[in-house]
Amino acid sequence: xxxxxxxxxxxxxxxxxxxxxxxxxxxxxxxxxxxxxxxxxxxxxxxxxxxxxxxxxxxxxxxxxxxxxxxxxxxxxxxxxxxxxxxxxxxxxxxxxxxxxxxxxxxxxxxxxxxxxxxxxxxxxxxxxxxxxxxxxxxxxxxxxxxxxxxxxxxxxxxxxxxxxxxxxxxxxxxxxxxxxxxxxxxxxxxxxxxxxxxxxxxxxxxxxxxxxxxxxxxxxxxxxxxxxxxxxxxxxxxxxxxxxxxxxxxxxxxxxxxxxxxxxxxxxxxxxxxxxxxxxxxxxxxxxxxxxxxxxxxxxxxx
Amino acid sequence: xxxxxxxxxxxxxxxxxxxxxxxxxxxxxxxxxxxxxxxxxxxxxxxxxxxxxxxxxxxxxxxxxxxxxxxxxxxxxxxxxxxxxxxxxxxxxxxxxxxxxxxxxxxxxxxxxxxxxxxxxxxxxxxxxxxxxxxxxxxxxxxxxxxxxxxxxxxxxxxxxxxxxxxxxxxxxxxxxxxxxxxxxxxxxxxxxxxxxxxxxxxxxxxxxxxxxxxxxxxxxxxxxxxxxxxxxxxxxxxxxxxxxxxxxxxxxxxxxxxxxxxxxxxxxxxxxxxxxxxxxxxxxxxxxxxxxxxxxxxxxxxxxxxxxxxxxxxxxxxxxxxxxxxxxxxxxxxxxxxxxxxxxxx
Numbered sequence: 337x338x339x340x341x342x343x344x345x346x347x348x349x350x351x352x353x354x355x356x357x358x359x360x361x362x363x364x365x366x367x368x369x370x371x372x373x374x375x376x377x378x379x380x381x382x383x384x385x386x387x388x389x390x391x392x393x394x395x396x397x398x399x400x401x402x403x404x405x406x407x408x409x410x411x412x413x414x415x416x417x418x419x420x421x422x423x424x425x426x427x428x429x430x431x432x433x434x435x436x437x438x439x440x441x442x443x444x445x446x447x448x449x450x451x452x453x454x455x456x457x458x459x460x461x462x463x464x465x466x467x468x469x470x471x472x473x474x475x476x477x478x479x480x481x482x483x484x485x486x487x488x489x490x491x492x493x494x495x496x497x498x499x500x501x502x503x504x505x506x507x508x509x510x511x512x513x514x515x516x517x518x519x520x521x522x523x524x525x526x527x528x529x530x531x532x533x534x535x536x537x538x539x540x541x542x543x544x545x546x547x548x549x550x551x552x553x554x555x556x557x558x559x560x561x562x563x564x565x566x567x568x569x570x571x572x573x574x575x576x577x578x579x580x581x582x583x584x585x586x587x588x589x590x591x592x593x594x595x596x597x598x599x600x601x602x603x604x605x606x607x608x609x610x611x612x613x614x615x616x617x618x619x620x621x622x623x624x625x626x627x628x629x630x631x632x633x634x635x636x637x638x639x640x
Numbered sequence: 641x642x643x644x645x646x647x648x649x650x651x652x653x654x655x656x657x658x659x660x661x662x663x664x665x666x667x668x669x670x671x672x673x674x675x676x677x678x679x680x681x682x683x684x685x686x687x688x689x690x691x692x693x694x695x696x697x698x699x700x701x702x703x704x705x706x707x708x709x710x711x712x713x714x715x716x717x718x719x720x721x722x723x724x725x726x727x728x729x730x731x732x733x734x735x736x737x738x739x740x741x742x743x744x745x746x747x748x749x750x751x752x753x754x755x756x757x758x759x760x761x762x763x764x765x766x767x768x769x770x771x772x773x774x775x776x777x778x779x780x781x782x783x784x785x786x787x788x789x790x791x792x793x794x795x796x797x798x799x800x801x802x803x804x805x806x807x808x809x810x811x812x813x814x815x816x817x818x819x820x821x822x823x824x825x826x827x828x829x830x831x832x833x834x835x836x837x838x839x840x841x842x843x844x845x846x847x848x849x850x851x852x853x854x855x856x857x858x859x860x861x862x863x864x865x866x867x868x869x870x871x872x873x874x875x876x877x878x879x880x881x882x883x884x885x886x887x888x889x890x891x892x893x894x895x896x897x898x899x900x901x902x903x904x905x906x907x908x909x910x911x912x913x914x915x916x917x918x919x920x921x922x923x924x925x926x927x928x929x930x931x932x933x934x935x936x937x938x939x940x941x942x943x944x945x946x947x948x949x950x951x952x953x954x955x956x957x958x959x960x961x962x963x964x965x966x967x968x969x970x971x972x973x974x975x976x977x978x979x980x981x982x983x984x985x986x987x
Contacts, residue, residue, distance in 0.1 A: 480681075594934070
């Protein structure tokens with residue numbers, strides 16, 4: 337295969353090439369999955385709008401004092417989605433809210449993934465009491481109901497963007513840890529790990545070089561599913577008034593709408609769009625996650 | 641386990657006599673031990689959440705309510721916050737185990753009384769919704785899987801996924817806007833919130849009907865929110881069963897399609913679904929909190945979200961404890977039932 341001047345390919349380049357080919361094959365299979373592709377396109381669009389927020393909607397539109405519209409004005413040509421109770425354009429809030437909702441979802445997921453993967457890897461890799469203890473802790477976090485714990489944490493820590501990210505991160509990792517643990521348990525017994533161990537590889541080397549690359553695809557698929565849940569949680573916590581009061585997210589918009597009675601006054605433009613955005617993003621992440629799972633796990637593929 | 645004189649013999653004898661019961665007893669004890677451990681962890685977590693987190697507890701709990709050092713000291717003394725941590729923990733443990741959860745800052749009554757007062761509506765709401773959601777969800781999942789890829793499957797799976805992606809309280813808001821407030825020419829059909837009308841006597845026939853009318857929208861909301869999960873899980877676990885040889889055998893025996901489905905495939909597919917239903921109790925609690933808030937139903941969820949505004953820490957702590965303990969117990973019960981239904985898990 338390799339006819340370059342570098343001579344015979346080393347084990348490392350071979351492994352790299354195989355991995356790259358694996359990802360390419362995965363992408364080809366992913367493209368066959370229609371709902372996964374729809375989710376990916378919707379997500380890309382929303383992320384682009386969120387990134388381009390300063391270009392498409394003036395940040396001044398977020399200021400309560402500089403708002404120019406009337407109170408809860410219905411949609412018109414100047415305010416495509418009407419105004420909120422402070423006279424701000426709902427569309428502007430929606431576009432800027434996307435940034436906070438996505439940011440909180442992604443960073444919280446990152447925390448949750450790191451904790452979940454580390455705990456899962458260690459509890460699967462190390463038998464004996466350390467593994468057992470970690471497994472127990474995972475089980476505990478799995479049964480403690482998520483929202484009550486998040487509410488208590490958020491109310492004790494105070495209301496800020498960082499705190500809400502931490503709260504979601506530390507309350508949502510248990511499912512991932514269990515998944516990674518079971519994967520690790522099955523990989524641990526494989527022959528190439530034993531061979532590597534016989535050659536004198538240490539725990540760190542085995543975990544980093546052999547176990548982690550094998551569970552990485554699962555982590556990846558699980559990440560997209562966790563983002564969906566993290567965004568839903570952010571929305572719910574903000575709705576309950578636990579979000580950062582200085583920033584607009586879809587959840588805080590809904591809280592404001594509920595607080596000022598947008599439902600009874602029939603101001604649908606303040607309640608419907610943020611909810612629809614949440615559903616679209618969460619659904620898209622879920623669809624992409626499921627498509628990834630079926631690409632990575634052929635046994636699931638015949639299901640959908 | 642301890643055995644008398646000749647352990648092997650005794651063990652052999654008991655295993656021959658009642659192997660199933662022995663296995664189940666060990667399984668049940670293990671599960672009960674696990675639940676006990678979780679409860680212990682919960683007690684410790686609950687204590688430390690409020691005491692060791694950054695900041696002085698009195699300041700956090702009082703939220704600027706104290707202007708002088710004396711007031712602060714009084715507060716610390718009243719709640720035992722000036723004692724050493726270990727002593728505080730023992731007091732807390734003793735109090736919690738005897739049902740003393742502190743005094744609500746807002747209502748000035750014991751938290752345990754408040755919780756007992758408010759638990760009824762929550763149980764009614766959550767119980768009805770869970771039951772309906774499980775029945776409808778399992779039916780949907782079964783039909784979807786059996787005719788996979790058909791119109792019914794696609795519509796049902798798409799709807800389930802959408803419902804799953806929706807904050808349940810937002811669905812509730814939408815139902816209020818359309819069916820309670822009324823949309824355009826459509827009049828409001830249901831009350832917008834509350835458990836019953838102010839003047840209704842809850843124990844008369846009219847009162848019961850009134851309560852049902854009030855609960856229709858919240859129960860519908862929660863049922864829709866919960867059933868998505870059941871439908872999706874039932875669908876995928878039935879799909880797992882569908883390639884099995886025993887189904888081919890059943891068909892080869894000449895059984896009709898419906899009999900193969902209902903008597904052979906569905907019972908087996910129900911097993912993993914039970915586990916998911918058990919794992920879902922935490923999610924059920926979440927739904928109850930937000931939906932009670934949206935529909936202002938005087939249950940535990942509304943108690944907790946109202947406590948957030950003050951913030952009424954003892955009420956928050958109490959409701960958290962009760963909700964988490966309920967989830968742990970419900971999980972244990974589901975596990976015990978699962979062990980009875982499926983001997984394979986007793987390993």
